[in-house]
Each structure stands twice: as C-alpha cells, then as structure tokens.
Amino acid sequence: MTSTAPEYPMARAAGCPFDPPPRLRELQQEAPLTRIRLWDGSTPWLVTRYADQRAVLSDPRVSADMTHPTYPRQAPGRATLSFIGMDDPEHARLRRMVGSAFAVKKVAAMRPMVQEIVDDALDEFLGGPKPADLVEGFALPVPSLVICKLLDVPYADHGFFQDNSKTMINRNSTPEQRTEASGNLARYLGGLLASKMDNPGDDLLSRLCERIKAGELELEQATAMAVLLLIAGHETTANMIALSTLLLLRHPDQLALLRESGDPAVATRAVEEMLRYLNITHGGRRRVALEDIEVAGQLVRAGEGLVLPNEIANRDADAFPDPDRLDITREARHHVAFGFGVHQCLGQPLARLELEVVYRTLYRRAPELALAADFDDIPFKHDGFVYGVYELPVTW
Template structure:
C-alpha cells in the first residue's frame, strides 16, 4: 500500500459497519499517512493496541494544535477563545486537565448518578407513553432517541425545559459538516450566551443540580471557577451528553431491529441488557472522525516515527473492530462477554460521563424491549436515512411500527 497521505475513510458499504478500508489499513498499514481537509498531513491510527498506546502516551497531546479533521472551516485562536469553548478541558493536558478532571470526577460516580436514575426512568417512560398514545408508525429518532438524552442533560445541569430545545438547535448546527464559519461561530456563541445566562441564574438562585454545585466548588488552590470556565464545562457536557448519546440510542435500536435474533434475546432475557449495551458501544461508532491528538515530541506509534507537532487521528471505530482484540469483531452479539473497548476512549481522557451514558442506554433499551417487544422497522433497512452529513454519525430517522 502506498504511503502517500490519503483522506480519512468515510465510505460505508453498510450503514452499521465502519468503512471497509479500515480492515485493510489494520492489516497493511495500521499507522498511515492522513490528508486533512485543511491541506495538512497527519497520521491515522487504526489498531486497538496502537490507539490505546497513544491515548496513554505522554508524548501525545490532547491540545488542539490543529483545528479540525472534519471540515476546512477553521477558527483562529482569537475566534476560538471568544466562542465560549476556549477553556474546555477536553483540549488540555495535565496538569491543567487534572485540575478540572479531579473537580468533576465526583459528579459522575455511580453512586451520585443513581440519584438521577429515577428521573431518567421517568423521562424514558414519558417518551414511550407518548409513542404508544400516538400509535404506529413512529420515528424512533424524533420520538425517543433525540428527546431522551437532551432532557436528561437538562435535568443534570439544572436547565429549564424551555431552554433544552435552544441548546439542541445550536448543537445541531455545530455538528453539521457543511456550515460556514459565520454559522459555526453564531452557534457556538449562541450556546455560550445561553450557558452564561444559566450560570448567572444559578449564582443568584442555586439549586442542587450540577452547575450550581460547580459554582460552589473550590478546585485545587481554592479559587472558584470563573463564569468562562463554567460556560466551557457546561457547553462541553451538553455536546457530549446530548449528541453522542442520541446517536448511540438511535444506532443501537437500528442494530437490534436489523439483527432480529438479538432483539428477541433481549426481550426474552432482560438480564442481557447490561452486556448488550457494552456490545452496542463496541460494535457501533457515532464518532467516525476519531479522536484528534498532536505529537508533543518526536515519538513512535506502531513502529512509525512521528515528529513533534504532527496531527494524529485515533480511529475508535476501527479499534473496536480489531480482530486482534475481539473475536469475530464484525458479529453483533448481545451475549458477548464484555471486554474493554475504547468507545469512551482510554486513560486520563476517558469519557467523564461514560457511566451516565451507560445508565441512559440501559434504562432506555430495557424499557423499549419491555414496552414494545413487537417493535419492527416500518421500511426496509436499506431505506433508513443516515446522517452522513454530521460529525456525529447516526440515523436521521428510524420509521418503526408494532
């Protein structure tokens, strides 16, 4: 295989599978040259072992030294700083990252999240009640996969229900691949303005929700978080907590409905839901553009020499289908013995909200199979429209009946 830079593989033969080119890259050139939309060249890492190695390597930085691997629309440092996302800790390295991570880790423990479980169950139940009352057919994306996580993240942050839709609209614009710089900045600053208003309201009228707790928190050094820091954290949680979970809810339902035997297993054996969620997370990916990283210093990954400053893209969807890590990785099996995957990354940047996402998925799929055991696609699987024009991959609509 030639080592000249190639674009990121995006063409899918089947909607639920990653691009087939990843199998060839893992076998022939697991760390390959990558051509980025802005004209720069970088590296694409495709094997599970190499991806996890890079995620824990001190020579690999999470700092966003290149703006995007998704589109040619880039922001200047000044535009990024003014957008309300400039202090997001997802793009920091220790010790800066450690300060925020330590502060937030306690907010996402299993014990604390259990307090939220009854409200998640109520939200899921309300959406399923509405589906049942309206009667078939329904759109599982519009009626279930989209509203559930947006309402949950609003509940977590203490966001008024009237504001949830506004945040969702801004997030959807930000996730589009085809948008102008002006549209992107308007969405980012619009979301930041909404979050700033929420932060100021929580300072005046605190409650027991996450933003209020962060307002009262004292990070390392005893200096409270500024409004800018709180806005960046809140915006990050909205994007991560809404868009990715909505995508995974829709894709997971589509995978189950197109693998009818797996759906029926969950209906017959509800105890399989927990392991089934782990298989959904491994088998599917809603982040086709991977995790962006930058080489902090000259280093080696997978036997390839990478120079300081080189962009690196870590492919989660390729790593989770690596046959060196998973037996029969292209088989969807809800009875598979759960093993460590990288759906939530790995190392110090492992997804902070992973336990919340797992809880939502378990509650949502458990309730769905109990309430609608006869649920089925209302159109042939190949006619389900996909969101190939978004940074978060998924189904645009899933017509179902029962």
C-alpha cells in the same frame, strides 16, 4: 508518500452503514500507521489498531491540546475552551470540578429518575399515532431530559439547544455557522450561570458557580464546560439509542435475546457490545506528539498529528474475536468507544445507565417494534461528527 495520502474521513460501503469504511479495514491489516490528508491539506498519521490506539491515548508525550499549531483539527473554527482540548494539569483540575457528578455511585443513584423519564417518554410515544419517528419521539427526548435535570436547564428550551447543537456537530456547517451556534449556546448557558450565582440550587451549574465564587474558575471557562456537558449529554446518547435500535431490528435474534432475558447482565453486556460495534463518534480522536515517539514500530516525530478512529479499533480481531459479528453476550467492555487514558469520556457511567434502562424497557414494552420504512431509505448522518440517523420511522 504524503502526496498520495488518502483523504480522511473515508466513506462507508454502500449498504453497510453500521460498518467502518472498507479502506480503514485495509489499512488496519496492511499499514496500521499511515499518512492521511485532512480538510486543510495537513497529513497527520492514522492509527488503526486497537493496541496502538490505547498506547497512544495513554502516552503522556502525546497532547490533546487543540490550540497546538499542528493539532489535526476536525474542522475550521476556533478551538474549544473546554477541558477535553487541554492537557494535564489544567485538564485534570477542570475535569475534577464536574467529575463527582458522574461518579459511578452518584450515577447509580439516578436510576429511578432515568427509569421514570424513560417510562413517561414511552407512555407518550407508544400512546401516540403510528408510524412515528423514534428519534424525535423518544431517542432525543430521553437523554435531553436527563441532562436538563442534571444541569437544571429548562427542558422547555430543548428545541433551541438541540438546533444549535446540530449545527455545531454537522461537518458541512461553515465556520461562521458553527461560531454563531456556539455563541448562542454560550450566551444561553452563561445567562443561566449568572442567575444561579445569587440563587443556587442542587445542580451541576450551581456547583460551577461555587467554583467561580471561590476564584477557581472563570465564567468563560464554566460556560464552555456547560456547553460541552449539554451537547455531549444529549447528542451522543440520543444517536446511540436510535442507531442501536435500528441495528437490533436488523438482527432479530439478538433483539429477541435482549427482550426476553430476565437477566440484567444481558442488558449490561448488550450496552457494551453496541458501543463496540457501532461507535457513534466517527471523526477519530485527535492528538499531536510532543516528543518523538514510536507507534506501530514506526517513528512519529514531535509536532506530528495523530488521528485514531475508534470504530476500526473496536473491529480489531486481535482484541475482539470475530469482530464483525454482533454478539450481545460478548464481553466487550474493554472497547475504546469512550476513549482511553486520562481523557476518556467523563459521562460514560451516565451513558451506560441510560442505555441499559432503555434496552431493558423499550423492547419489552414494544415487542412488535418494526421499521416503517425501507432500510435503504433511512437517512444516516454521514455528514456529522456524531454518527446516527436523522429519522427512524417505526411502528408497533
């Protein structure tokens, strides 16, 4: 009954900040398709099982259009103009305009640059006073520098775009605050795009300008794409670096295996297992059915919303044996941390590369890395659309 639908998102258990909420576990076992209640009183379907989520995410009868009147929105405010909130063919057309920059071979060629950024950041961080905050001192600067180089955004402005990004992804931000932050970033990146119209360089923003000149893209669309790339390019990976480091410090056997192994494949598998185990995008992917469909043996009618929390799908024992055990030797690449289907994360090759370089570098250069605070005092981002920690005090 919708009158008794549980509120979503759901709270994690005290003392278990790495694990999905217990209620999600119960529903996955007992009622894999059930109604939930969102902030606006709407009652979309919650899809908890791995196989069901992949089926929904690959079904062309299911829409990602955020402007659809019954789309299950994460929060009040204006729908994004970015391609992630669109359906094909427009989604595919816009995505192709930036997709080549994140192709596997193109990203692989960025490894020396990413390695240099990580090394320089660690030189500064490890050469400074201790204890220190790993978030501000290392985890946030590394992906920020990488995405700034890719877009040709001045890193000197990192404080400005990081502050506005934090406002946009905080669940407690008001619609007005979120709109203001979005507008700040749009004006900033719109200005950079305008300057590159006449003075292009070898960067992703300049390639968007070429599309504008060719009449294939409006400036407002290009700006929305730039905002998405800038936010997603640093927030998600930064949180993953800090959160996975904290997790490894809580699992010293796994940390030792990662640090001491000379096999690059160990770091590659560790990346996938961390992505499966942690899942920093904890608001659930959102969709709306365009036609009547069947999910988990039940009817979902046209116009009904669907919420797919990847953190519980990645703990589904039918897809990952002993799913609550962290095992960096596990083959976990089939996780849904980056989604599935045509909307799966565009930047996943770059995120994987950054994490692999960090995992192969940080723990070897700081073999005595340790928490400098009680675990219970670590401030987790329970109020964010992107999960992580606000601070991570460490020493070495």
